[in-house]
Amino acid sequence: MNLSSFGMDTITLPGSLEAKLLASKAAGFAQIMLWARDLVAYPGGVDAAAKLVKASGLRVTGIQVMRDYEGLSxxxxxxxxxxxxxxxxxxxAVGAPMLMMCSSTSTHASGDIEVIARDLRxxxxxxxxxxxxxxxxxxxxxxHVNHYLQSWEAVQLADHANLGVVIDSYHILAxxxxxxxxxxxxxxxxxxxQLSDFMWREIRSAEERIETARHLRVFPGEGEHARELAEIVRHLYRAGYDGDYSFEVFNDDYLQMPLDVVAARARRSAKWVTDQVLRKSLGVREPQAAQLARVAEAD
Structure with missing residues (x-):
């Protein structure tokens, strides 16, 4: 795990698509998560936006977001x-390897897990x-699906090679x-x-849960859940996950800051994850290292 494992989500950054790409690249990131609206709203449309993204040299990790899809009829x-x-x-068109979808909030959707799995398939x-x-x-x-274990159950039941779960630290913490x-x-x-944190320990209402998610997230290392975030990444590391991490940080304050300032905060966050989390993940090796050090000192 190093800086190449992390990328920005364009929802986190202020400015135009071109400015977001330039700021991500300048901060040392090699990948980016795009929202479909970034592309369709670009002058010249999706094709022109796709050319811009490809010219940036950034690897696209996915497109957001398909909403309220499953369980309908x-x-x-x-x-x-x-x-x-x-x-x-x-x-x-943009070379994105993944379409991300989030669980339905629709009152018209069935909660039958078999139906949900069928639609995912x-x-x-x-x-x-x-x-x-x-x-x-x-x-x-x-x-109907509001816990990561429920999304995993649906993915397991769908049993499709190119279907997987998205783990979002905010929703787990909330x-x-x-x-x-x-x-x-x-x-x-x-x-x-997807990694983010928030600034208080307690979510006091359903409204606050949504408000925090959409406007008040912060980067890992800036919020109140550092220990839990470290534990999340350690669990994933030990389970064999070696894929991408995206900073999906909805924050109205960040949208009023200079792009380079927000991108620099993201880079510090990536360093925090690698320094604090990966080192602890490898902590099982420390007793042996300490033993070797003591042997060397004795010699």
Whole structure:
């Protein structure tokens, strides 16, 4: 794990798409997570945006975000399938290897896990010809799937090679979820890890959960959950996850700061994760190292 393991999410940065790409590259990041609206709103449309992204030299880790997709029926299901096909085309155009979707909040969605898994499988099938994977994230306010173990259950049941779970530290922390079960998810079935923190220990209402998620996240190392964040990454490391980490930090204050300042905060956060978390992950080796040091001193 090093700086190349981490990337920015464009939702975290102020400014134009071009400015976000330049700031990420200047801060030393080699990858970026894009939102579809970054591309469709770009002058000249998706094709022009795709050329800009490719010229930046940054590797795209995925496209956000497919919402309220699973568990629907009839014309509403068909509508969402059409939306999904268009988002998959955007992934293909920009070279994104993954389409990220979050669990449904719709009152019209079924909570039947078999139906949810069926719809995930259908989306994964649609993605195969385009060479795109699908990552499924449990929103902490999702109507039926709001815990990472529920998203993992649905992914397991769907049983599709290019479908995996997205682990988002905010939603885990906001749920005050147990962390030990993270180690039971094979690293190969984790599509992406998104990292962020927030500034208080207690979420006092459903409204505060959403408000914090959308406006008040901070980078890892800046918030109140350093110990838990370290534990999350250690569990994933031990489970064999060696993929990408994205800083998905929705923060209205950051959007009023200079781009280079926000990107520098992200780089410090990446260093915090690698210095504080990886070193502890390898702590099992320390007793042997200490023993060798004592032997050397005795000699």
């Amino acid at each position: 009839g014309t509403l299901h068909e509508y969402k399938i059409d939306v999904a096909k268009n988002m998959l085309r955007i992934c293909k 259908k989306l994964a099938n649609l993605a195969v010809p385009l060479g795109v994977n699908v990552g499924y994230e449990a929103l902490s306010w999702g109507r 749920n005050d979820a147990a962390l030990d079960d993270l180690a039971d998810i094979p690293g190969s079935k984790i599509a992406m890890v």
